Amino acid sequence: MESEFIAWLRERLPAHPRLGIGVGDDAALVRMDGSGVLVSVDVLTEGVDFRLSEVDPRRVGRKALAVNLSDMAAMAAQPRAIVVGVVLPRTHGLELAQQLAAGMIPLAEQFDLAFAGGDTNTWDGGPVISVTILGEPAGRGPLRRSGARPGDIILVTGSFGGSILGHQFDFVPRVREALALNAGYELHAAIDVSDGLALDLSRLARESQCGALVRIDQVPIADAACELARRDGRSPLQHALADGEDFELILAVPPDEAQRLLATQPLDVPLTAIGEFVAEPGLWQVDAAGQRTKLPASGYEH
Amino acid sequence: MESEFIAWLRERLPAHPRLGIGVGDDAALVRMDGSGVLVSVDVLTEGVDFRLSEVDPRRVGRKALAVNLSDMAAMAAQPRAIVVGVVLPRTHGLELAQQLAAGMIPLAEQFDLAFAGGDTNTWDGGPVISVTILGEPAGRGPLRRSGARPGDIILVTGSFGGSILGHQFDFVPRVREALALNAGYELHAAIDVSDGLALDLSRLARESQCGALVRIDQVPIADAACELARRDGRSPLQHALADGEDFELILAVPPDEAQRLLATQPLDVPLTAIGEFVAEPGLWQVDAAGQRTKLPASGYEH
Numbered sequence: 001m002e003s004e005f006i007a008w009l010r011e012r013l014p015a016h017p018r019l020g021i022g023v024g025d026d027a028a029l030v031r032m033d034g035s036g037v038l039v040s041v042d043v044l045t046e047g048v049d050f051r052l053s054e055v056d057p058r059r060v061g062r063k064a065l066a067v068n069l070s071d072m073a074a075m076a077a078q079p080r081a082i083v084v085g086v087v088l089p090r091t092h093g094l095e096l097a098q099q100l101a102a103g104m105i106p107l108a109e110q111f112d113l114a115f116a117g118g119d120t121n122t123w124d125g126g127p128v129i130s131v132t133i134l135g136e137p138a139g140r141g142p143l144r145r146s147g148a149r150p151g152d153i154i155l156v157t158g159s160f161g162g163s164i165l166g167h168q169f170d171f172v173p174r175v176r177e178a179l180a181l182n183a184g185y186e187l188h189a190a191i192d193v194s195d196g197l198a199l200d201l202s203r204l205a206r207e208s209q210c211g212a213l214v215r216i217d218q219v220p221i222a223d224a225a226c227e228l229a230r231r232d233g234r235s236p237l238q239h240a241l242a243d244g245e246d247f248e249l250i251l252a253v254p255p256d257e258a259q260r261l262l263a264t265q266p267l268d269v270p271l272t273a274i275g276e277f278v279a280e281p282g283l284w285q286v287d288a289a290g291q292r293t294k295l296p297a298s299g300y301e302h
Numbered sequence: 303m304e305s306e307f308i309a310w311l312r313e314r315l316p317a318h319p320r321l322g323i324g325v326g327d328d329a330a331l332v333r334m335d336g337s338g339v340l341v342s343v344d345v346l347t348e349g350v351d352f353r354l355s356e357v358d359p360r361r362v363g364r365k366a367l368a369v370n371l372s373d374m375a376a377m378a379a380q381p382r383a384i385v386v387g388v389v390l391p392r393t394h395g396l397e398l399a400q401q402l403a404a405g406m407i408p409l410a411e412q413f414d415l416a417f418a419g420g421d422t423n424t425w426d427g428g429p430v431i432s433v434t435i436l437g438e439p440a441g442r443g444p445l446r447r448s449g450a451r452p453g454d455i456i457l458v459t460g461s462f463g464g465s466i467l468g469h470q471f472d473f474v475p476r477v478r479e480a481l482a483l484n485a486g487y488e489l490h491a492a493i494d495v496s497d498g499l500a501l502d503l504s505r506l507a508r509e510s511q512c513g514a515l516v517r518i519d520q521v522p523i524a525d526a527a528c529e530l531a532r533r534d535g536r537s538p539l540q541h542a543l544a545d546g547e548d549f550e551l552i553l554a555v556p557p558d559e560a561q562r563l564l565a566t567q568p569l570d571v572p573l574t575a576i577g578e579f580v581a582e583p584g585l586w587q588v589d590a591a592g593q594r595t596k597l598p599a600s601g602y603e604h
Contacts (some may be wrong), residue, residue, distance in 0.1 A: 003603075020338055024509065025447050026376035026494060027342035027437065037321055040329035041434060043387035043421045072330035085345035085432040116341050123347045130387040130421075130432035132343060135329065145327050192328060207326065257395070287451075299420050301305075 002108060005097050005120055012105060016114035017079060028116035029082040029136055036260060038135040038142060040071040047124035057096055059169040060129070061103030067131035067194065069173035070247045074192035076143040076182035077135035079175060081114040085130040087121045100129060139182035147189035148208035148252030150279040155258055158248040158269050160197050161225025161239035168245040177267050178249060185261060188250035196244040196299020202283045204250055211215035214295055216273040217288040222246070252277055306421055314407060318416035322423045327399060330418035332383040332436060340437040340444060342373040347429035359398055360469040362431070363405030369428035369496065371413060371433035371475035372549045376494035378445040378484035379437035380508045381477060383416040384488060387432040389423045400429060403449050419561040435506040449491035450510035450554030452581040457560055460550040460571050463541035465528025470547040478568050480551060487563060491554035497602020498546040499603055506552055516597055524548070544600035 010023060042064070046052060050060045065082065072079040081201040084104070088096055095122060100192035108115060116134070157238055174192070181187060191204040197219070216237065225239035253261065261271055278284065285295035322331035348354060367384065374381040374463070378489045386406070390398055397421060410417060412480070418436070427496055483489060493506040496518060499521070507514040518539065527541035555563065563573050580586065587597035 021340075021377075021444060026373040026492075027340040027435075029439070029443075029444055030339045030341060032334070032337050032339055035334050036343040037332045037334055037432075038323075038329040038381070039332060039385055039418050039436060041385040041387045041419060041421050043389055043423050043430075043432065045423050045427070046391050046427050046551070047427075048423060069385065071328040075323075077329060081341070083341055083434055085343045085434075087345055087430055089345050107518060117343060119343050119345045119432075120345050120491075121345050121350055121351050124351075125347070125427040125499045126425075128345075128389055128427075128430050128432075130343070130345065130430075130434075132385055132387075132432075132434035133329075134339060137331070142323060142329075142331055144323065186392075190328075212338075220604060281396070288556065 002267060003023050003093055008098060009101055017137045018114045019116060021255055023115065023117050026100045030114060030116050032080065032136055036135055037073055037139055038069060038072065038077040038137065040130065041130060041132045044132045045128050052127065055169065057099035058103030063101030063169050064129040064131045065104045065107050066171060066173050068131045069175055070192040070194065072133055072135045073174040073249060074190050076178040076190065077091060077137055078138040078179065079111055079113055079133055079135040081116040081134045082108065083132045084118040085118050087123055087128040089127060090122050090124060093122050095194040096127060105114040121184055138179055143190040145191050145204050145207035147188055148204060148210055148277045149188060150210050150277050151255060152188050152252040152277045153255055153258035154212060154275045154277065155253050155261065155271050156220065156248055156274055157219035157267065158246065159222040160246045160248065161222045161236060162228040162242045163223040163224065163243055163245040165227060167224060173247055173249045174249050177269060180266065186257045187251055187253055190249050191299060193246045193248050194244060195252060195298050196242045197246065198241040198283060198295060199297045199299025202297035204252065205277060205283065208277065211278045211280045211282045211284060212275060213278050213284040213286060215282050216285045218272065220270065220272045244300045304524060305398055310400060313401055315417050318574065320416045320493060323421050325417065332416055332418050333586065334382065334437055334438055338439055340374065340379040340439065341434065343368060343432060343434040344369045345429050345430060345432045354429065356492060357471065359401035360405030363402030364409050365471050366431040366433045367406045367409050368473060368475050371477055372434045372494040372496065374435055374437045375476040375480040376492050377549060378441055378480040378492065381413055381415055381435055381437040381483065383418040383436045384410065385418050385434045386420040388428040389425055391429060392424055395424050399427060399480050422573055425532045435567035440481055445484060445489055445492040447491055447493050447506050447509035450506060450512055450579045451490060452512050452579050453557060454490050454554040454579045455557055455575050456514060456577045456579065457553040457555050457563065457573050458550055458576055459573060461522040461524040462550065463524045463528040463538060464547045465526065465545055467526040469526060473549045476551050479571060482568065487552055488559045489555055492536040493552050495548045495550050495552060496546060498544045498596040499508060499548065500543040500585060500597060501599045501601025503552055504599035505587065506554065511578065512585060513580045513582045513584045514577060515588060518587045519590040520574065520576045522572065522574045536560065546602045
């Protein structure tokens with residue numbers, strides 16, 4: 001099946017100028033400009049990240065790539081290439097592999113990624129997709145999680161919550177936004193929101209050895225969070241803070257630069273200030289009345 | 303479980319000088335010397351590549367890395383870093399992850415690899431391990447599968463067959479051998495034997511648009527192939543040609559250079575000439591009596 005799939009795939013993938021050696025050898029050679037490579041892997045599994053009985057495999061394939069692109073966005077890196085490992089069920093394995101690939105290819109083309117190889121396996125279990133992405137430092141260099149300082153403003157792209165209604169599969173990773181911001185502005189740190197706004201913010205703060213104070217009435221809430229709240233009785237804000245899979249960016253930005261960004265709004269997606277980093281560790285919330293309390297770092301724990 | 307595992311792992315992994323950014327951010331930064339990266343992925347699955355009821359998980363972890371190192375050897379590349387994705391069963395997942403890592407770490411240290419991140423998932427299915435390896439061109443550049451020419455000698459390292467008796471887990475990937483040969487000698491092509499000597503030789507020949515003629519009495523047969531032959535009644539040669547997972551190298555070498563290599567034997571492992579590449583496509587065998595027939599490209603087809 002593997003050779004058949006590779007033959008099918010080779011027809012659909014144009015020769016990429018960065019592939020010195022492409023699919024079909026023991027390894028691919030990806031030409032890079034610099035001397036450093038950013039690398040990240042994400043694994044998606046049936047029953048945890050998707051259910052093929054409920055979702056088109058093409059959307060699953062697209063998502064497997066999109067979550068990796070989001071990691072590159074979180075580093076403000078220029079994505080260059082991917083390798084893909086898939087484990088497939090014995091029945092209809094080739095068909096599934098083709099559908100997964102068909103979902104990945106348009107997104108790979110949109111971001112000019114080289115497909116630098118893969119491995120397919122067939123077994124008695126459910127499908128697993130592992131995507132490894134390679135990128136290069138861009139702009140002012142990689143944006144770490146650890147660079148936030150007390151006083152920095154917490155800026156976020158887009159809005160949060162309710163991704164389960166569709167956004168979790170259809171989001172556009174914020175690669176272009178991150179590259180534009182990192183090229184033109186002084187940013188201190190970034191993370192992408194995969195597991196929940198509150199949880200991922202707490203991670204960024206912890207890596208930066210500081211705390212974060214969220215102005216709870218400033219959190220941009222997605223329409224989907226309101227829709228979901230109507231169905232399940234939890235508040236839209238709860239959804240926005242804890243749902244995860246928003247794949248928006250949280251940025252730590254010095255106050256002057258944050259003002260400039262908020263005033264000029266240079267992106268197609270809104271930038272919103274939702275609070276600031278503080279010296280005291282932990283996650284805090286302030287409501288519209290100025291009441292300050294602990295904010296639970298809720299979200300999806302693996 | 304993931305955060306617990308990462309904490310456990312961070313304690314065991316020394317800071318690697320090539321990691322500009324290590325485990326714990328959205329991506330790792332691997333410092334490279336040149337401008338190209340060789341990349342390859344291999345996925346190992348329960349029931350196909352191993353059975354945890356029969357083999358120590360540390361040997362499985364070691365193998366997951368070793369097969370990727372073998373791909374780098376086949377390109378004569380200098381391995382630099384790995385990222386690892388694992389999917390674990392819900393019960394004893396952390397323990398299993400630790401055992402897999404404990405099997406990987408000594409081999410990673412032996413080859414001075416940077417551990418550049420990973421992803422862990424838990425589900426109701428069996429374990430899956432996906433390793434992606436990054437390397438750099440070395441010596442006279444990457445060795446392709448496609449460079450063999452009619453008249454080139456087929457050289458192999460080591461011996462073949464019976465790997466199921468233990469070699470499939472305990473082999474040392476031929477990275478050092480490949481780097482030494484590629485630095486000092488003119489080689490035209492290479493492949494590592496994962497699926498069977500005959501099958502992988504046929505792949506190399508096909509990619510080089512030529513054929514291969516095997517002097518069947520010259521094939522170096524492993525002791526394990528003889529041992530297995532005693533048990534199952536197939537011949538040692540059949541095992542040597544088709545068993546696979548030998549992870550030895552097949553090299554295409556110009557005749558003069560092959561003579562030099564055979565005379566000086568510069569490696570710790572024997573180099574053996576087992577035939578030559580020919581213009582006529584396909585796989586051929588000649589026996590000691592000079593009888594020439596088709597050789598089936600037998601081995602493990604995925």
